[in-house]
Amino acid sequence: MKNSSVLFAFYNLLIRHYERWEVIEKGKLMEGAGRGGKTTAKRRPRERVLQRDPERTRAAILEAATQEFAENGMGGARVDAIAERAGTNKRMLYHYFGDKEQLYLHVLEEAYVGIRTAERALHIGDRSPEEGISDLALFTWRYFLKHPEFLSLLGTENLHRARWLRQSVRLKELHSHLLGELEQVLERGKKAGVFIDSADPLNVYLTIASLGYFYLSNQYTLSTIFGRELAQPENIDAWERQIVHVTLASIKA
Amino acid sequence: MKNSSVLFAFYNLLIRHYERWEVIEKGKLMEGAGRGGKTTAKRRPRERVLQRDPERTRAAILEAATQEFAENGMGGARVDAIAERAGTNKRMLYHYFGDKEQLYLHVLEEAYVGIRTAERALHIGDRSPEEGISDLALFTWRYFLKHPEFLSLLGTENLHRARWLRQSVRLKELHSHLLGELEQVLERGKKAGVFIDSADPLNVYLTIASLGYFYLSNQYTLSTIFGRELAQPENIDAWERQIVHVTLASIKA
DNA sequence: CCGGCCAGTAACTAAACAGTTACTTTGATG
């Protein structure tokens, strides 16, 4: 048995490299390969039809990457898995997005654009101050509920202390609108005497987001330790009412 | 230049394996290596003194693993990095904990035991109902503030839908105490007419935990998008007051 | 006082990984 593992490994290496050599030689014979410097073999004819639709491929990669990053985080996501989910291959992914990190940043930016765009369409200033606040709370909760991948991406990005989001140039102005509109609603409520003077737009938004985010993003450990299934529809509905109740109670005059 | 890269790779492999061979032969000559089946070389005399302190080594690995998992998540954590941080090596890690997943589960269990043990020492039932609730809120917030690694581990575990926590047998009974004591405090408050009848222990705890968890775990993205530094001491203090205010406002009669 | 067992070490390995190379296919344009 002496040295047998080493011998075996060596043998395997020889075999592997000889096979490769053989393929190279065959390739040269078969296709002539006149251009200098080419060392690889003739490829088998491919079966899959070429898509030739750059926009669709790009979108498919982005969608697949969103799923993969949301499910596995930045460290756990696999580039091969993204390519396969998108029905394409790695080369295209690198072609359109540069590398894994830039792809991840695109996914993150897209996710933020998604929620902020939907939020703008709310126009919380159009109703009474109380309705405006409760509509914002309901919207935020229901958006989180419908987009678990968004919560997951936020979690991943925060694990890395916003390392990639910080580099984003697109997202700075996207958020000032939200706080501005919220401030106007609070001001109107204060003048009408329904909100306390200390009500602050950032605090109100953080309260709403906290209550929604924590319940959903931590539902798995919470359900486990408290032995109650938080994903059950009746519990989901009860928490929705709790969010609106808590938010309004915290600013009511 | 034809085939030069292949030739070069092949050459390197030969060199590498010849060197290894040489070492093996030398090893045999130098130490006799009488015992059959041994194929590896003589090791250099080691410089580090043997610790021979199993408890200390175990604890060091657990501490190092907590840091590494908290900073990089389950997918991003590196077993080599843990061993190095602990001042030991991988073999010991596998010796004491089996594999990466079991080590992670130990870290997670330890983290939960930590917070629940500290929580018990609070005895929130000893004061007035309002004080009990605000003390629980303050304790939870300050514990989160002091133990960012706990928040991080929760986030990682939830990304994986409590895959490992679900397997834990130690943790089921650890949490019933908390809800039981909280329920008693709420009951006393209801009888005294200071809390609303609908106040529910799980909802109250989730509210407190939500407000603390979200602010801290998401501080990096929030600071980036809103352009306000949430980690600033004055902002931290303001949020502590907000948590107590919101929690009490949501249950006050 | 010695032999076996447990703490500890470091080199090793197979597999997985991000990223690259070396090509082929297709359609639009001059």
Added chain:
DNA sequence: CATCAAAGTAACTGTTTAGTTACTGGCCGG
């Protein structure tokens, strides 16, 4: 209708990774 750039493919590479192997050294019970 030739050509050229963009779209697409798949095999390949260097490196990293979790996990293993093959050892060494010290202590304790017989």
